[in-house]
Ligand code: GDP
């Protein structure tokens with residue numbers, strides 16, 4: 001059935017009036033000498049570039065960041081050139097590998113530069129491979145730079161364009177960082193997805209702050225049941241996210257382009273699993289940072305919250321051999337944000353032997369307990385044990401993701417809830433006889449996640465925290481909503 005969703009901000013967005021905190025980051029990638037710095041300088045014009053260091057493998061590398069101006073569009077632009085020039089040796093993969101995840105974690109979009117005249121270079125393919133591995137959810141805009149050098153016109157461009165398509169990131173556009181040619185085409189290529197991103201961030205920010213801060217909102221009709229599942233796959237580097245993700249993107253039908261009406265969600269990839277459309281949303285941004293970066297920057301905290309808000313279900317991938325308490329603590333945030341959580345314990349193949357008392361068995365037993373301890377708010381969070389490398393993860397993970405999503409979307413009628421309420425009230429003695437809090441009725445006010453209001457009579461709140469917890473637990477047990485973060489609020493009617 002259609003529901004109304006609040007929409008505070010609408011297209012077109014006036015980027016010139018936006019707080020820079022709401023702007024996404026676009027990283028310029030490419031092998032050395034393709035013109036990344038030239039494009040960076042053109043985009044930021046005379047504005048200040050912020051140069052900061054990322055301590056990495058004990059070497060300090062510079063990343064330049066600035067605010068790009070491209071037509072009416074504004075975004076943060078990151079120049080990765082400093083990262084590779086400081087690297088001394090090794091293949092580009094090794095060098096770009098040092099441009100570690102914490103740079104990509106701040107990035108939502110990418111522009112992939114190729115030298116138009118030189119054509120496709122083997123290093124371009126390596127850069128492509130690297131980007132796919134480290135930020136599989138980012139589909140870069142491929143540009144053929146130095147296009148003004150192709151004086152002999154369209155023919156050589158179409159040749160260069162054919163070569164660029166080999167990268168598998170779609171049609172390239174021709175630009176010249178030096179002369180400014182092609183900036184309109186670049187603007188056209190970037191604007192829709194950047195606007196989608198900004199709308200999403202602005203609207204979720206308004207939901208956090210409430211309408212007072214955001215001014216008038218409007219209501220839009222959306223068919224709730226048709227909003228597809230938005231999944232974020234998160235976890236530390238090296239736990240096997242890409243392996244899992246690639247299996248999904250290779251084996252399922254990959255769809256192109258977001259559906260109409262859904263573009264405001266920043267969708268990075270989409271595929272069909274058992275007849276259902278799944279949108280993969282911003283995946284790199286969360287736990288994806290280096291081991292030695294102990295404190296994430298405030299920016300990455302802000303972004304990670306937005307990332308959580310965008311997903312319906314979050315699949316947290318852990319390494320069976322190297323799980324840390326901290327990872328689970330971070331998963332708690334997903335639950336606090338009301339997202340569905342599925343925990344995936346990967347690399348189970350490394351724990352040999354399934355017999356009683358083996359490490360394999362111990363992990364199977366201890367992980368759900370650990371999760372329950374760290375996230376006491378929600379009982380029964382599903383845990384899937386997989387081996388992505390053996391291709392075994394894909395189906396059980398997706399089945400669980402869908403089950404969690406369906407529960408997360410549940411709607412219970414008021415009639416059913418009240419039959420249930422009467423049963424629960426008779427089963428439980430509320431603070432002894434005679435002083436039963438008078439819950440008049442319970443109704444579900446919202447789904448995704450299921451949110452309930454218990455109406456009590458009186459001027460002040462009557463339900464203690466323990467009672468709310470009891471109600472929550474009973475509701476979950478009786479309606480099979482285990483493992484998802486449901487909410488019950490009390491409202492008094494004098
Ligand atoms: P980076 O290593 O990718 O950052 O590349 P640079 O921005 O340093 O550019 C490498 C070389 O290509 C420099 O000599 C630039 O002047 C030149 N260059 C960059 N963009 C263009 C362009 O659009 N046209 C031409 N002809 N040269 C360019």
Ligand code: GDP
Nearest residue numbers: 236237238239240241242243346347387388389
């Ligand atoms: P990501 O950084 O989380 O995306 O992790 P990757 O998917 O890149 O995997 C990191 C490493 O772990 C790679 O060498 C994978 O081949 C390996 N790996 C991934 N899944 C498994 C698994 O189920 N078992 C084993 N033994 N290795 C795995």
